[in-house]
Amino acid sequence: MQNNPVSFVDKRVATEMPEVVRKATQEAIDKETQKIEKELGINGLLAKLSQVLGKDDLEKIKKLWNDANARPVRVGILGKCGVGKSTTVNNLFQGELEEIEPITLSTSRLGVGNSVAQYKKYKLPKGGRLTIVDLPGYGRDLVEDESYQEIYLKELKNCDIIILIIQANSSDLVDDQVMIQTLIEWKKAGLI
Incomplete structure (x- = not known):
């Protein structure tokens, strides 16, 4: 008896599916990243800190952030x-x-x-x-x-x-x- 698995997926769909999944996943990640950035990102943090810190201190924090992210x-x-x-x-x-x-x-x-x-x-x-x-x-x-x-x-x-x-x-x-x-x-x- 031969072991020949039956494929229920069209070969065209099978080759295109990883790209569709990758695109949908990337869109979901982008959406979540924007949400997190708005709530917790550096811009949101700086907006909150601007209420209690001066412009010079905010610029120092922003420079530290940019320097850390450059490495x-x-x-x-x-x-x-x-x-x-x-x-x-x-x-x-x-x-x-x-x-x-x-x-x-x-x-x-x-x-x-x-x-x-x-x-x-x-x-x-x-x-x-x-x-x-x-x-x-x-x-x-x-x-x-x-x-x-x-x-x-x-x-x-x-x-x-x-x-x-x-x-x-x-x-x-x-x-x-x-x-x-x-x-x-x-x-x-x-x-x-």
Whole structure:
């Protein structure tokens, strides 16, 4: 007996559907963003503060806000070697990749994946920028993992967010568990 699934969706509809869903989702996000901006955004906040602060103080607050938003958010990406960190990053952020810049530290290249951190700078569709720090993968070799610690500590302490990519269909999670515990210990020690 052959296993031939029956498709109840027209192929044309199936290929157009993701775009329709993406457009509807973006419209809903835009509407909610405008609502939040009006209620809680910087302009709403400045309007409320204008009742109690002078013009100079308002300008200082606005400058601080603009300076903070001008700096791209830095996201550190960690995971086992070969888990698909770079692929996940490239597919996760819908921004336009502006630049890839390797950060060279003294490590050895063993032929698979990155052995240095890479900065990937994205221009986001709604404005703003995002810098991804794509770190070398761990779990292939103990000596190599030890050499990457220097890179991890140097780069992660400058990241605003750390994302650990874990392979969902793998039962071998020991290396990931060790990395999670290591990150917790580094955080407690103030290293990141």
